[in-house]
Amino acid sequence: MSESANTTVRVDGVSKQYDLGGTVTALDDVSLDLSAGSYTAVMGPSGSGKSTLLNLIGGLDTPSSGQVVVNGQDVSAASEAERADIRGTEVGFVFQTFNLMPRLTAVENVALPLVFDGWDRTRRRERAASLLSSVGLGDRTDHVPAELSGGQRQRVAIARALSTDPALILADEPTGNVDTDTGAQILDLFDALHAAGNTFLLVTHERHVAERAERIVHVEDGHIRSVEDVSGGQH
Amino acid sequence: MDTGESVRITLRSIRAHKLRSALTVVGVVIGIASVITFATFGASVEAEIVGDIETSNAGNIYVFGTPAGDDDFDRTLQPVFTEYDIQQLEEIAGVQAVLPRGIVQTQSVRHGNQTLARQQVTAVRPASFTQGVLVEGRSFGADEEAVVVNERMAGSFSENLTTGERLTMTMPDGGERNVTVVGVVNGTRGEVPVSEFARQPRVYVPIDPFYESVVESPSVGVRQRAYPQVTLVIDPREIPETQSAIQTYLSGESDARSLSADDTELVARSGNDFVEEISDVIERITRFVTGIAVIALVVGAIGIANVMLVSVTERTREIGIMKAVGARNRDVMQVFLVEAALLGTIGSLLGVPLGLLVGYGATRYAEVTFSLAPLWMGLAVGVGVLVGVVAGLYPAWRAARVDPIDALRHE
Ligand SMILES: Nc1ncnc2c1ncn2[C@@H]1O[C@H](COP(=O)(O)OP(=O)(O)OP(=O)(O)O)[C@@H](O)[C@H]1O
Ligand SMILES: [Mg+2]
Secondary structure: OOOOOOEEEEEEEEEEEEEEOEEEEEEEEEEEEEEOOOEEEEEOOOOOOHHHHHHHHOOOOOOOEEEEEEOOEEHHHOOHHHHHHHHHHOEEEEEOOOOOOOOOOHHHHHHHHHHHOOOOHHHHHHHHHHHHHHOOOOOOOOOOHHHOOHHHHHHHHHHHHHOOOOOEEEEEOOOOOOOHHHHHHHHHHHHHHHHOOOOEEEEOOOHHHHOOOOEEEEEEOOEEEEEEEOOEEEO | OOHHHHHHHHHHHHHHOHHHHHHHHHHHHHHHHHHHHHHHHHHHHHHHHHHHHHHHHOOEEEEEEEEOOOOOOOOOOOOOEEHHHHHHHHOOOOEEEEEEEEEEOOOEEEEOOEEEEOOOEEEEOHHHOOOOOEEEEOOOOOOOOEEEEEHHHHHHOOOOOOOOOEEEEEOOOOOEEEEEEEEEEOOOOOOOOOHHHHHOOOEEEEHHHHOOOEEEOOOOOOEEEEEOEEEEEEOHHHHHHHHHHHHHHHHOOOHHHHHOOOOEEEEEEEHHHHHHHHHHHHHHHHHHHHHHHHHHHHHHHHHHHHHHHHHHHHOHHHHHHHHHOOOOHHHHHHHHHHHHHHHHHHHHHHHHHHHHHHHHHHHHHOOOOOOOOHHHHHHHHHHHHHHHHHHHHHHHHHHHOOOHHHHHHOO
16 A cells, blocks of 8 residues: 555554563564555454554554654654644544543543543533434433443443544454443444544454454464455455 | 643542541641641730730830840849939930839738738839829829739738728838838839739839848949849830940949949840840740641641552553543643642641631630731641642652553553
């Protein structure tokens, strides 16, 4: 894929090593492009480096070498504060364990990225409430996470990921902690959001989940083994 | 990050740990309250004493001898101020009256069939009684065999002593002197300005014929009465000039100088000097005791720091979440600093009224008028907030440095 204006993510020769006594190579010379509006799944065995890849793209971590560019911004060269801004405005995270603030209500959780992005309270609430409605939780705005089901919590997390209208949504096993039906609902929601123009990068263990995407990146032992178009045929 | 939101997050966190937060706040409350208590009590005592002096004695200069380095005026003073000295002092410009006073020893004072042992009998000039201090009756004449008593003395007898009644004084040699009470006073002009003196029961007698302490005046070579203490009433507009003229005379050619030991300092002290000295002493004591109370505040601060460190550990995952959705390090820091500052602020807001209450109780107990120390109160609240912030700095810094990935993995 050639570099163009509608490339949302460019991962170029990225490696990541962890030094814990010995050196663990989590990613080894990985390159990957995501175009705007695309929907990509990452599959691979446990420990293969999927989460590491997601964290590097999302600016939660920095590569040992190589370059990550998200929406034109070089994440790998950004300062800590700049990466915080990128995490807040360019990407939205959806985690397996939801990661909601336990003492904030649904609407406050959804509005949290807007707090750090400097929105005023009224506008935050409006935006968060409308996002909650759009994920079907208009009647749960003032509930804290403990009062919500797993599926509902994940939908709050998705609404939160959308709050700053990011260029990219990163989902790390978003259906890993919910039952099959709820998982299907979440994937339907992703489909709808994808159809509305959002760019997705989704990590999963499950083939049927990965098949919701346009293509599947197979990661093994820190390398990209293959990229599969879901319509058929391997690259 | 907007402060409102960090306060909201903080309040939720405090509410989630009510007991722990309350105990932490109690530490600060105790610290602030003790500081306020001691400061208020000190200020009240000071105001009380200073007020006593200022109202009655601004234009007085007190002259007495004090051994070097000893500022204690409440001691047995030597009679060194001769009649000659008094004449000289009367001639200094700005001096309006010179009021010597001496002590007359008695074995007892009797009224009716009631005898009081060892009463202070003070020899003064009639000029010591102004209309202002007379409660009833009149002053005695210059050489009248009559006495004036203060209200405390009048009240010391079971049948209240009033003007016209008679007292019997038993002198050290056993002789008795019958005198008529001609007046009752609530103090004297030229009294040493400490309220405790005024509160003691006293009998005042005329110098002539009661006061018999005499020395030979080195200046004029004749035996004269001499007094341990002299008060000068001076023109209030010329206190500094007159005071230094008096001091010059005392340190120079005075009989008192010749009659005093070399290491005795003869001092001319104004009412204001007393005010300053006493204020100074009380302030020093107050500062010292308050300083000790500050230790309680430090303990409170350690409590905050401790709880904040626990809070940071417990909320590691929340820190990770905040960072994942765009919180910068300083936003995280802010959340924790606000929490610490809030604990400190709540502590001082509760501690100030508590301290005032206890301070008020203490002044009631000590029978002094309650006065506020606004500076200390402002300071205490400021310090409370500051204590919170300082105690929160390290925990907040730790929080800010948490790695988001580690934090999100944290259980
Ligand atoms: N903070 C870290 N310190 C040390 N090693 C790490 C760290 N994070 C990840 N690793 C290692 O890097 C490798 C890749 O980890 P990663 O979490 O990306 O795997 P994964 O593909 O997401 O696995 P799973 O499917 O189990 O979530 C693993 O071997 C892991 O042990
Ligand atoms: Mg993983």
